[in-house]
Amino acid sequence: MADLRFDPVFGCWVAIARRRRERPMEFTSSQEVQQQILCPFCRGNEDETPSQVVAFGDDGEVLSGSGGRETWLTRIVPNKYPSLAESPQVAAGGPYASFDTDGTQEIVVPSPRHVSSFSELTCDEAIIAMKACQHRNRQLASNPAIKHVMIFMNCGLDAGASLGHVHLQIMASPFASPYVHRRVKLHEQYNSQHGRPLLRSLLEWEADRQVRVVEQTDHFTVICPYASRHAFQTWILPRHGTRFPELSAAPLAELGLLLRQYVGCLETVLDKPSYNILFHQAPTAEQQEVGWYVELFPRLTRAAGYELGTDVWVNPVAPETAAKRMRSNRQAAGHTGSQGT
Numbered sequence: 001m002a003d004l005r006f007d008p009v010f011g012c013w014v015a016i017a018r019r020r021r022e023r024p025m026e027f028t029s030s031q032e033v034q035q036q037i038l039c040p041f042c043r044g045n046e047d048e049t050p051s052q053v054v055a056f057g058d059d060g061e062v063l064s065g066s067g068g069r070e071t072w073l074t075r076i077v078p079n080k081y082p083s084l085a086e087s088p089q090v091a092a093g094g095p096y097a098s099f100d101t102d103g104t105q106e107i108v109v110p111s112p113r114h115v116s117s118f119s120e121l122t123c124d125e126a127i128i129a130m131k132a133c134q135h136r137n138r139q140l141a142s143n144p145a146i147k148h149v150m151i152f153m154n155c156g157l158d159a160g161a162s163l164g165h166v167h168l169q170i171m172a173s174p175f176a177s178p179y180v181h182r183r184v185k186l187h188e189q190y191n192s193q194h195g196r197p198l199l200r201s202l203l204e205w206e207a208d209r210q211v212r213v214v215e216q217t218d219h220f221t222v223i224c225p226y227a228s229r230h231a232f233q234t235w236i237l238p239r240h241g242t243r244f245p246e247l248s249a250a251p252l253a254e255l256g257l258l259l260r261q262y263v264g265c266l267e268t269v270l271d272k273p274s275y276n277i278l279f280h281q282a283p284t285a286e287q288q289e290v291g292w293y294v295e296l297f298p299r300l301t302r303a304a305g306y307e308l309g310t311d312v313w314v315n316p317v318a319p320e321t322a323a324k325r326m327r328s329n330r331q332a333a334g335h336t337g338s339q340g341t
């Protein structure tokens with residue numbers, strides 16, 4: 001069971017998730033396989049997961065009922081070992097507060113094949129994975145009790161993964177953390193001072209200079225952000241204002257392909273690091289105005305004493321250098337897309 005506890009000293013939430021320790025661990029150190037476990041995400045092992053929430057066929061359409069054992073391409077199941085789960089109200093005395101969680105945590109398995117990285121998905125799998133994430137994002141956010149939806153992926157031990165089979169996770173929670181609210185507040189402050197959305201100003205500034213821009217497509221701009229907190233931090237920013245749950249088919253497909261391409265780019269440039277994919281969305285009630293983006297976070301360094309004590313990150317690679325190396329890699333790979341506006 002998990003309970004959410006509020007830290008009154010630093011103003012952050014902590015999930016105490018005791019069942020996480022029961023997870024089967026496929027890794028030991030680095031990317032080495034610790035043990036050969038029966039992979040619950042491979043085709044044929046569907047009984048090893050809780051009953052599926054929904055599955056999609058290779059045409060991208062929802063498969064009816066619990067069917068599709070032989071034909072699913074993307075499958076969504078509840079997380080058997082959630083970090084957030086239903087829990088009884090935890091009594092909290094003195095300066096402490098806790099939260100009765102009723103959030104949802106689900107796993108998106110984007111391929112029945114035992115591949116480990118988003119870059120190893122086929123183009124169709126990458127596109128349908130985005131469609132599946134959007135499908136569940138919409139459904140979960142329609143529940144008024146859900147205040148925030150976080151889509152993410154952990155790949156490799158250093159990124160927090162416990163199983164090697166590529167999978168994304170969707171966590172829908174009945175609260176938005178102070179971290180999420182801080183971004184909303186910064187947006188509001190900028191908007192009131194300048195009369196326009198912060199992310200729109202940021203995109204225009206970067207597009208004019210082309211120093212930290214890696215690529216611009218019809219619907220997205222890929223950049224290494226000005227104040228990158230870690231080496232090769234990469235953002236995929238939508239160029240238009242549509243929220244992720246309302247993206248139409250073309251930009252949704254483009255997002256899946258960009259993720260596949262840029263995970264592959266970082267794996268080539270950085271020799272296959274562990275990485276996280278993070279969908280930064282605002283609270284469900286506010287995201288139309290605030291904007292959203294997807295972050296690629298290669299796990300090259302660990303937070304050390306200074307970072308832990310001050311929350312000031314030390315980044316050994318300037319984002320301008322990172323963007324240049326990624327552009328070179330993409331051009332060497334034969335990319336011919338527009339770099340201009």
Ligand SMILES: [Zn+2]
Pocket residue numbers: 039040041042113114115165
């Ligand atoms: Zn597998």
